[in-house]
Amino acid sequence: MTAALNQRPRGGAPAPTRSRDFWGSATRLVKRLAPQRRRSLAVIALGIVGTAIGVAVPRILGHAADLLFNGVIGRQLPAGITKAQAIAGARARGDNTFAELLSGMKVTPGQGVDFGAVVRTLALALALYLIASLLIWGQARLLNVTVQRTVAALRADVEHKLHRLPLSYFDGRQRGELLSRVTNDIDNIQSSLSMTISQLVTAILTVVAVLSMMVWISPLLALITLLTVPLSLLVTRAITRRSQRLFVAHWTSTGRLNAHIEETYSGFTVVKTFGHQAAAREQFHNLNDDVYQASFGAQLLSALVQPATTFIGNLGYVAVAVMGGLQVATGQITLGSVQAFIQYVRQFNTPVSQVAAMYNSLQSGVASAERVFELLDEPEEAADPASALQPPVSRTGRAPALTGRVEFERVNFAYHPGHPVIHDLSLVAEPGSTVAIVGPTGAGKTTLVNLLMRFYEVDSGRILVDGIDITTVSRQSLRSHIGMVLQDTWLFDGTISENIAYGRPEASPDDIIQAAKAAYVDRFVHMLPASYQTRISGDGSNISAGEKQLITIARAFLARPQLLILDEATSSVDTRTELLIARATAELRRDRTSFIIAHRLSTIRDADQILVVQAGQIVEHGTHAELLANRGAYYAMTRA
Structure with missing residues (x-):
């Protein structure tokens, strides 16, 4: 249909430099999870339990450290006196620092380490770690099912949408670019959802639970830790705002590269005939360089997020260690509490860094989602009347053909x-x-x-x-x-019989053979090793152009059209x-x-x-x- 094509523009719109509506597209993507709400809630529930256990374990390990430290100090004190007497004796000797340390400990003078209690405490921590691991495994399995079904539904929606779009939509776009949206972009959405949901749910729950424990142990140390959060967010925002437009450019450039590859290799014979291999290679290298530049820039910028947030987190870690040591020395908290708090700082900084790094994947996924939603939002063909094409019933009551x-x-x-x-x-x-x-x-x-x-x-x-x-x-x-026989024959990867039957899928084998005979297909089919069961390759390269056209004529015969x-x-x-x-x-x-x-x-x-x-x-x-x-x-x- 060359004449009509000559009237229409080819190629898509210019590549957008950034997401048109990042948060709107992200929200719309999250709403796609609604049909899987039960599994999503189960994922969250498992995350809550697993996080609670993970947060409780450092406190338990801190208790084990206190048991060991209390036993070591207790054995150094004379037996038969009370803790108050030991503190008073230290003050009398002028050792106020040791006295402050004793005042914050649960020590029994003369009593050493209770190794039985230490072993039981460590065994409890180990059991809780094992349970947490099982919960994480279950959460990952459920999350995988949730994401897979969500993406499968999205892919089905795209497929249904393609069948409802007018021909003008396809005429105005390169096939490779469209295929990139249907395949690459949806695959990228799947990867982004899997990573983002897993890390985001865990990160939010961990931050809330860990922050609660830190405030309970020491409000002052918790405040020091929190001071690093705004700085991390500012750095993350500054970096991601610059990398966001590069992720959009990356996926747009990928679509253009796929379009070029599809067009070049589908017409490779023509390219070689006219000696345009060098031009095709040059265009490929230019498009490939566009993908490289956009991808390299996006990854380079986004890769700065985690090191930057980790550095800021380490500053808070050092401040907590110094201030915690001073509080232990003054008896305000125990050594085990400081140990637990330092572990909580690590747990707190890890999800913050993960969220920052996750934003990298989120930006890429939302850029792809925006391209897919753009397709889903395209105007469809006007609504069809339900009536069939049928002449009025005659006076005899019979419906004429x-x-x-x-x-x-x-x-x-x-x-x-x-x-x-x-x-x-x-x-x-x-x-x-x-x-x-x-x-x-x-x-x-x-x-x-x-x-x-x-x-x-x-x-x-x-x-x-x-x-x-x-x-x-x-x-x-x-x-x-209406039957059509076009200059550009279209055959799919299947047998000759299946390709002819495309005109009327319910046709019998005899009907197919009769149509083939009428179109002179039967003549050359019997010369093939598998006759009508000979498979035609995807591009139809294993039969001649004339044979392909005869098959399409047989298809039209089988359809029995009036026009x-x-x-x-x-x-x-x-x-x-x-x-x-x-x-x-x-x-x-x-x-x-x-x-x-x-x-x-x-x-x-x-x-x-x-x-x-x-x-x-x-x-x-x-x-x-x-x-x-x-x-x-x-x-x-x-x-x-």
């Missing part, structure tokens, strides 16, 4: 406002007739077919089939009555195959209203009506002989 009369009534159409392609066009194709449409490239020949198929809607005027306005019936009903569209169906084939195609299409056109679009005038001499289209208007019409006699535009085309 379509006769195939097609009428264009003063049709106007433009792909872009102000640039009409079809202008005030009217034509009638009588039932069973063959109408050939000829004209220069871009004249609007293929556009007529696009309008008849309702790939596009007319701007004004009407198209009638058997007197029924096609906009009053469903597209599926309309298209089920037929032949779009340059005999181009790019050898003379013998062209004769076979001509015979097959002649039989296919019998008793069917047919439209032939061709530049090769030799293929349309027997048409009942030839329309010469120029600039979207019919400038001549008639039979081959009549148009030659007129010596007008058609005559000039035959002499060109």
